[in-house]
Amino acid sequence: MSQDEEMSSANNLPAEQDHGDGELAVKGDNPFADPGLPPHEHRRTDIDEKAANRAERQVAFLFLISMLATIGFIVSYYAIPKSQIVYIFLLGRVSALNFSLGLTLGVALFCIGAGAVQWARTLMSDVETPQERHPIEADKETREFVFEEFKAGAKDSAFGRRKLIRTTMFGALALVPLAGVVLLRDLGPLPGKKLMETNWAAGKRIINHNTGEPLKPSDIQVGSLTFAYPEGLSEEDEQFQEKIAKDALMLIRMRPEDIKDKTELDWSYEGIVAYSKICTHVGCPISLYEQQTHHVLCPCHQSTFDLSDGAKVIFGPAGHPLPQLKIHVGDDGFLAASQGFQEPVGPSYWERP
């Protein structure tokens, strides 16, 4: 006998309660004995025919209201124009059709339910009766019988004896799902270098997100946040969503002496710095900017980056700074990228160096 068996046979479990099986226990000796099911208390509707008739009328009334509400639903559907807006107290301006359809449907359904429940509560018997439970487990005989049958079946199959059949069958069953696995291969391409690259490259001009025009240094004021994308990217582009998901850029302007990070200063132009707009946490576009401190905040999970200090994470769940884009002004006087991003933009992943 193992220790565990010994312990479970130990006397730690309480004795089965004397629940009395719903029969009246003999009173007297044991004050804690089951007094048995209390006698049924009659409801008004059980003894007073008038009350019962009244309940019947209540139920019928509820069903009647439901019918009216359904008619109301159908009338609303045809009568109310779909563009009509009404003012409803406390709700404000809402679609008249939605309001009317919803309420009539709600009433139509609710009254069927209320009628049925009222019917059950007042007119159907509420006498509580016991029903016996039977143990779920089979008795010993059945158990033995099943095991015998199983053994007989197993012996018949010669499964244990004919090892060759067994081994090859397992082999076949193990291999065949591979067909399904292989089929999943074309769900998507392999990652390759896709997540490492953006469309930014040396000389690409920086296009203002709002105007669609190339940005000049004078367009960017101290204290403003400007969103941008690379030259050549168009909303008509079939891949626009995938591209903008990585290329989105934000520019701010500070006084050069406020820039604390050496590389940041080198990669800036007259205090203008360009950073990836895609949060390094899980990829939300960053959109909140605090002018005084030059902090930007991602509105999704509140990662906060200090744009005056290499976009270091100063709060929140992001794991590394926003990638900076090195910029300069070209011969044409427009801002342009001096090189592509030197690290992958967006959320981190295993292959990220």
Added chain:
Amino acid sequence: MKAADWADGRLGIYGLAKSNLRKIFPDHWSFMLGEICLYSFIIIILTGVYLTLFFQPSMAETVYHGSYTPLNGIPMSEAYKSTLDISFDVRGGLLIRQIHHWAALVFIAGMFVHMFRVFFTGAFRKPREINWLFGFLLLVLGFFDGFLGYSLPDDLLSGTGVRFMEGAVLSTPVIGTYLVMFLYGGEFPGNDIIPRFFTIHVLLIPGIMLGLLAAHLILVFYHKHTQYAGPGRSEKNVVGMPLMPVYMAKAGGFFFLVFGVIAAISAIATINPIWQMGPYRPDQVSTGAQPDWYMGFAEGLIRAMPGWEIRFAGHTLVLGVFIPLALFGLILVVLALYPFVESWVTGDKREHHILDRPRNAPVRTAFGAAWITLYLVCMLGGGNDIVATHFHLSINDVTWFVRIAFFVLPVVVFIVVKRWCMGLQRKDKALALHGRESGNMVKLPHGEFTEAHIPLEPEQLYPLVSYDQQVPLKLPPAVDENGVKRKVSLNTKMRARMSAYYFGEKSQIPKPTVEEYKEIASGHGGHH
């Protein structure tokens, strides 16, 4: 009659009806909670099928020219456009969308509350552990299907959720990028994710859920329903009213009540007004973005987690995202496993059909309360920006509160609830032994004033004294009868320890005994 005979000749329905037509179900308000889930699930299926008649699960780009003028001429996906059409150009379409979404929220809220009822009353004990697991799977699948469902319209808010999912999956060590490429069919967002979500949302997950639901209900019938302790109720019977007609009317009627209430809510309370968000673009976002409430705790985990990243040998381990992802699963799995932990501790192999009062299982109740606390702390963290802006607090302070409360509050709640349960046990014991207060002051012969107590009626007394109370497992003596030292396995020692914690004197008040009762009743045991 003829039709029934015809069916019986082919399906054998009489055998089934014999045991089930007048099957007894016990009556208690808390047994309705599971019904709410069942009915809202049916409502979701009905409205969902209607929505598929109009929804276009496509990310192909189109330009909007529908009734909602503010978005006129805006490029958007077919998915977003068809959702606008359902909302503005299909009569009643908005109502069905709203019912579908509201019913989903009610469904998941219902499952939570139903699960807590089952948990705190110990209804998960043998023979119902498997049904607990079925229910658990329904909850988790409900989470995911809800998330997939609200991602389908491809609006700015839901697209942000889909982007979040990309970041979360990317954080998976070694295979993250591969998973993302296979899931999205290339780089985010690609053109595949909405159609793929659609198939999973309307076919794969609901199909599995339907199967689980059927199994869940069959087991409820097979096991017969649990019941609360009371006069005439035992482990060997079930006391209540018959399925036909009482529960057919009550439960059938309840379906209409639930449906009616959800329809009325959908008429007066707008949910997910996708037209206000605009179409999704990866470079745009709205502030105050929140997932549906049940995903709030996952959101809280991700927001409160510090941004840990480990770099080595040209690789990055994104713990700041992956740990919350793993915790999300872990916190849920704890729920699934609890019944098996408890049965290991108790070593109880008997069937249980009489429900526990939560106070009579203090450690279990305290554990459940601690779990709920953890869940709520995380949920609060998921709305840290909302909390900060509404109560004029610093977002950093709110986040730090969540980080600390995550570890501290569940422990505090555990201790408080356990003591609270024991206090209630003491109160029950006093009530059982001394009776209730009468409000009459009595002057005793020697001048002392005391309040007379009235003994409880047997039917009031019985439920207070008829519960099972376990005593802790005892390790066998260190040496056996032959004087040989016993080897006690670590497993056994652990069980004994846990058992002592569960059922020792620090976790429960000894039940009143007949002897105590008689002694007090005869007046020798004090005069209260």
